[in-house]
Amino acid sequence: MKLLHKQTSVNPRRDEELLLPRTPPYPPKTLKHPRSLPRSINYLFKEQRLLFILVGILIGSTFFVLQPTVSRLGPSDVRSMIREGISAGTIAHNQESRYSGGKLLSPYGKVGRVAAGIGRRRLRIVVTGGAGFVGSHLVDKLIGRGDEVIVIDNFFTGRKENLVHLFGNPRFELIRHDVVDPILLEVDQIYHLACPASPVHYKYNPVKTIISFLHLLFITITNVMGTLNMLGLAKRVGARFLLTSTSEVYGDPLEHPQKETYWGHVNPIGERSCYDEGKRTAETLTMDYHRGAGVEVRIARIFNTYGPRMCLDDGRVVSNFVAQGIRKQPMTVYGDGKQTRSFQYVSDLVDGLVALMEGEHIGPFNLGNPGEFTMLELAEVVKETIDPSATIEFRPNTADDPHKRKPDISKAKELLNWEPKISLREGLPLMVSDFQNRILNEDAAKGL
Ligand SMILES: NC(=O)c1ccc[n+]([C@@H]2O[C@H](COP(=O)([O-])OP(=O)(O)OC[C@H]3O[C@@H](n4cnc5c(N)ncnc54)[C@H](O)[C@@H]3O)[C@@H](O)[C@H]2O)c1
Secondary structure, three states: OHHHHHHHHHHHHHHHHHOOOOOOOOOOOOOOOOOOHHHHHHHHHHHHHHHHHHHHHHHHHHHHHHHHHHHOOOOHHHHHHHHOOOOOOOOOOHHHHHHHOOOOOOOOEEEEEOOOOOOOOOOOOEEOOOOOHHHHHHHHHHHHOOOOOEEEEEEOOOOOHHOHHHOOOOOOOEEEEEOOOOOOOOOEEEOOOOOOHHHHHHHHHHHHHHHHHHOOOOOOOHHHHHHHHHHHHHHHOOEEEEEEEHHHHHHOOOOOEEEEOOOOOOOOOOOOHHHHHHHHHHHHHHHHHHHHHOOEEEEEEOOOOEEOOOOOOOOOOHHHHHHHHHHHOEEEEOOOOOOEEEEEEHHHHHHHHHHHHHOOOOOEEOOOOOOOHHHHHHHHHHHHHOOOOEEEEEOOOOOOOOOOEEEOHHHHHHHHOOOOOOOHHHHHHHHHHHHHHHHHHHHHOOOO
């Protein structure tokens, strides 16, 4: 007792705690009234709450049902979605906003805001010859619309400068590679442009060019091996393949303007035949792979194209005249200058190539500007643009130079909904300013 008394007196608060009834720290849970269920149902039905919940569930489930379907789509499904406009503005890529200030180029070049939600699957595309004149513009368009692009080029006529603005872009890759050697890449589409295209270059190395296009499979170093390699790659990975053929397949034409149904008038043993016959063989191979191996193919027959990034001294008539005009040299006209050509601006061609690749038709399709000019008329336009006092120098014509060239583009108009938009007088100044800069830089480098 004594001890107990002592403890009590030492810790009186603890004694109080022991004696007082304990109050719980939280108020006790009130038992639900059995009538609360109907009240909750009442709550749900009031102010259309149930309707809002159902609409929410519907939106959510639609999103989750569609999302995996879209990511499983193959390239052809995606292409048809693009045609139907489903993809417009939905190529949601963070990288794109990094490169285009939050905006992106739609597949057809229009600028739109990046939309969240379901988007077209990003395509992985190979462009052979992508460091060249046409190829580099095509690469710009494909990167601009949000795809991944791999360029394969051996820099025979192409230049890194044409692509330098894309270095560092995570959707762009450049591989130094000769298409005569096989390469394996997982891709959805192949634009096959690699080929020494200008007269100077294909005459400079005629043996290599002819080898390029003959279907002699046992010859190793060939450009036809390039076409075969790319067709083989397309077959292996199920990619769509586009061949850039040429109006040269019509040779010195007996039909004017040239329709795709015309079989051409080509000298098979002339100086130019390494190119003309090479491209004809490439077309044959392309169709053989389509018929025999089920490869999805497209064939473009390109007519004379001009624009910025053309080689300065490649022997093509527009670049010749423009470079000579800027350097204050006489413009060289071969023959009497009455032979005709049609000149298409490069962005029109690139639009046509993409429309062909995305469309459902194999071709061949003529892609060119039907505006027809004699060489003398072209020289006059160049004079107007650069220097009205420029002079013309006549030289004997080259062998097998076609007398006339003008595309009939009704097939492309009807089936690809494509036609060129830029006239020679609009396009030429754009090329001239590019040439002026490059010639100035060259002269500065030479210390002139
Ligand atoms: N520009 C035109 O007026 C025109 C007309 C008709 C057809 N084409 C065709 O369009 C395509 C592109 O022509 P372009 O004017 O841009 O020519 P280009 O010479 O500027 O480009 C061709 C590119 O292919 C590359 N190349 C060549 N051989 C190669 C090989 N074996 N392996 C890898 N790369 C190789 C070159 O280095 C170059 O970058 C060519 O196939 C050409 O035949 C062009």
